[in-house]
Amino acid sequence: MTRLIRLYRPEDRAAAKLIYRRAILEGTADVIGEAERIAWAGTPEIDPITKDKLTSQWCWIAEEDGHPTGFMSLCPDGLLDMAFVIPEVMGKGTAAALYDVLLDKARQEGLLRLTVVASDFSRGFLLKRGWQIDREGMEKFDGHLYHLSHMSLAPV
Numbered sequence: 001m002t003r004l005i006r007l008y009r010p011e012d013r014a015a016a017k018l019i020y021r022r023a024i025l026e027g028t029a030d031v032i033g034e035a036e037r038i039a040w041a042g043t044p045e046i047d048p049i050t051k052d053k054l055t056s057q058w059c060w061i062a063e064e065d066g067h068p069t070g071f072m073s074l075c076p077d078g079l080l081d082m083a084f085v086i087p088e089v090m091g092k093g094t095a096a097a098l099y100d101v102l103l104d105k106a107r108q109e110g111l112l113r114l115t116v117v118a119s120d121f122s123r124g125f126l127l128k129r130g131w132q133i134d135r136e137g138m139e140k141f142d143g144h145l146y147h148l149s150h151m152s153l154a155p156v
Contacts, residue, residue: 001064003094005101008059008071013052015068016061016082017044023070023084028121032146039142057081060101062094072098074105080116095125106155114153123149 008016024032024041032040059073062085070085072095080102085094106114118126123133136149 003069003097004063005060005097006063008054008061008073010052010055012061012068012071013046013054016054016059016071016084017046019068019071019086020082020084022086023090027085027087027090028119031121032119036144036146039144040146054082058102058105060098062089062098064089064094070094070098072102074102074114076109078106078111078114080114083116083122099125099129103155111155114155116151118149118151120147120149123151126151126153129153 021041021044025037028037054071054073057073057075059071059082061068062070069089071082072080072084073082075081083095083098085098089095114131116122116126116131118131127133131151131153134150134152136147138145139148140146
């Protein structure tokens, strides 16, 4: 398979939504309960009235043989906001490739500190890349409790 990392485009919104939902509903099944996954994933429909938040962030799409397989986004304030890949490519370097592009952009922009609110599923990925846990605990989101880690990194 040929992997390509490219900038997000507005026409990627439906693909990003599908990646997001599949990553949550299927990819985190071993770590997050079903009710929590369903609440977190939200509805499959895209609300045409709601602005696409990824267009106001730096966002990259991973494609394999022309098919979107993941995306990752960084806010101008250094928040790693979204990081999702479909189950078929989990553990195969897609997230790492997206992350490398994101980290390069953070350095180019002179960001001194990156932050993220990470699920248990993504925490290990980030710890392996030098992120530190600033605080962690149970937090309520959409009526469900999740164990979340507030993490940071200085992208030297």
